[in-house]
Amino acid sequence: MRLQCGSVQAPFTRPKVGFVLSGGGSRGAYEAGIIHYLRTDLAKQLGRHVPIDIVSGTSVGAINAAFLAATMADPDLQAAQLVAAWRALRIEELISLRPIDVLRAARLLLGGEPPPPEPGSFRYGGLLETSGLERFVVRVIPWRGIDRSLRDRHLHAISVSATHVGTGHTVVFLSSAEPVPREWSRDPFVRHRAARIGPRHVLASAAIPMLFPAVKIGDEYYTDGGLRQNTPMSPAIRLGADRLLLVSLRHVAPQTKELQREHAEAFPKPLFL
Numbered sequence: 001m002r003l004q005c006g007s008v009q010a011p012f013t014r015p016k017v018g019f020v021l022s023g024g025g026s027r028g029a030y031e032a033g034i035i036h037y038l039r040t041d042l043a044k045q046l047g048r049h050v051p052i053d054i055v056s057g058t059s060v061g062a063i064n065a066a067f068l069a070a071t072m073a074d075p076d077l078q079a080a081q082l083v084a085a086w087r088a089l090r091i092e093e094l095i096s097l098r099p100i101d102v103l104r105a106a107r108l109l110l111g112g113e114p115p116p117p118e119p120g121s122f123r124y125g126g127l128l129e130t131s132g133l134e135r136f137v138v139r140v141i142p143w144r145g146i147d148r149s150l151r152d153r154h155l156h157a158i159s160v161s162a163t164h165v166g167t168g169h170t171v172v173f174l175s176s177a178e179p180v181p182r183e184w185s186r187d188p189f190v191r192h193r194a195a196r197i198g199p200r201h202v203l204a205s206a207a208i209p210m211l212f213p214a215v216k217i218g219d220e221y222y223t224d225g226g227l228r229q230n231t232p233m234s235p236a237i238r239l240g241a242d243r244l245l246l247v248s249l250r251h252v253a254p255q256t257k258e259l260q261r262e263h264a265e266a267f268p269k270p271l272f273l
Contacts, residue, residue, distance in 0.1 A: 016053040016156060018241025019068065020233050023059025023206075023226035024249025031064045031247050032079075032086045039079035049075045050245070053156040056236040058225040061247075062160040062205035063137060066197060069175075070145030072154040085140045094133040095212075122200060124221055126213030133206075137199050146197055150177045158197055159235035161225035162204040165214050170228045172235045173201045173217075184238060189228065192235075 021031050043049045052072070057065025064082065071078040123130070149155035157176035164171050173195040174180065184192040195201060195217075204215035204222035214221040225232070231248055 014051065015242035016240050017051050018054040018056060018233075018236030018239070018244045019052045019065075020231060020236050020244055020246045021055070021057040021061030021065050022231040022247065022249050023061050023224070024230075025060060025208075027249040028060030028064055029086045029089075030249060031061060032082045034247050035064070035068065036079040036083050039075050043075075052245070054158070054236050054239050054241045055155070056159045056161075056232040056239070057205070058161045058230055058232045059206045059208075061232075061249075062202045062225065063141070065158060065160065066137075066143075066146065066202050067141050069149055069155055069158040069197070070142045072149040073145070073152065089136070094136060095128045095130050122216040123213035124216065126207070126211060128211050130203075130212050133212075134199065134203060137202055141199075141202075143198055146175060150175060153177060157239040159192075159232060159239060160197055160201045160205050161229045161232045161235065162201065162207075162215075162217075162222040163225055163227045165221040165223055168228070170225065171222065172229075172232070173197060174235065174239065176239060178240075181238065185234065190234075192238075 024030075038050050052068065055065040055068050057063070067082055067085075068078065071081065146155075146158060150157075156178070157174060157180075159172050159174040161170055161172050163169070168189070170190045172184075172190065172192040174192055175195060175197045180192065180194060184190070200215050200217050204217060205225040207213060207215055207223045209223050209227070212224075214223045216222075229235075231246070233244060233246065236244060
């Protein structure tokens with residue numbers, strides 16, 4: 001967790017703080033722990049809550065970001081509710097592997113054609129059955145709270161990053177209390193789209209390819225935002241953040257002398273690293 005400079009400060013009573021939550025699967029529980037620390041121990045030390053004006057999330061970070069955005073009006077209760085939701089999680093309640101899914105996967109591996117999307121379904125593909133995860137996302141996050149947070153100025157903006165299946169481009173779905181700049185990014189592989197952030201945006205952002213089904217939003221399918229933008233700092237900056245509070249879920253193992261020697265001995269084999 002670290003504080004980082006962002007864009008030029010806009011007219012505001014204080015610098016706007018963006019909270020960036022990255023993808024990392026079950027390590028999303030670590031993000032919940034950081035949020036709990038910010039809202040409890042750190043708040044007591046400072047004598048006030050750390051301001052969070054913009055939340056930006058990808059994959060599991062999108063789930064936590066949406067929860068934060070929806071409960072921003074009550075920071076005291078916010079952290080306790082999020083931690084309770086994570087503690088109550090059971091993996092078998094979220095995802096499952098059905099025999100028919102195994103048969104479909106085997107068929108694909110043997111060169112078979114994937115089955116067409118089921119009529120009326122917003123999901124397509126995926127090895128695992130994720131209806132439990134969908135119920136969790138719908139049930140735990142008070143979705144109408146996002147609109148209230150924006151309307152009552154408890155929140156400036158929220159963004160959720162996903163990957164467009166057809167192009168492989170990153171699409172940043174966002175809701176903002178203020179107009180969004182038309183010039184979003186110079187990166188031709190990134191575009192933004194104003195949206196009323198809801199369950200499908202979060203599920204799409206967290207849809208791990210091959211394992212989870214892609215999610216249909218409008219007429220197009222989206223999958224895991226972590227493929228190209230796992231730590232969505234740029235959306236927070238472009239939405240007006242002057243400071244970033246960043247939670248990275250990436251673990252970098254220390255490069256020991258023994259590990260370096262093993263790599264050197266394995267070279268020039270293709271998998272020396």
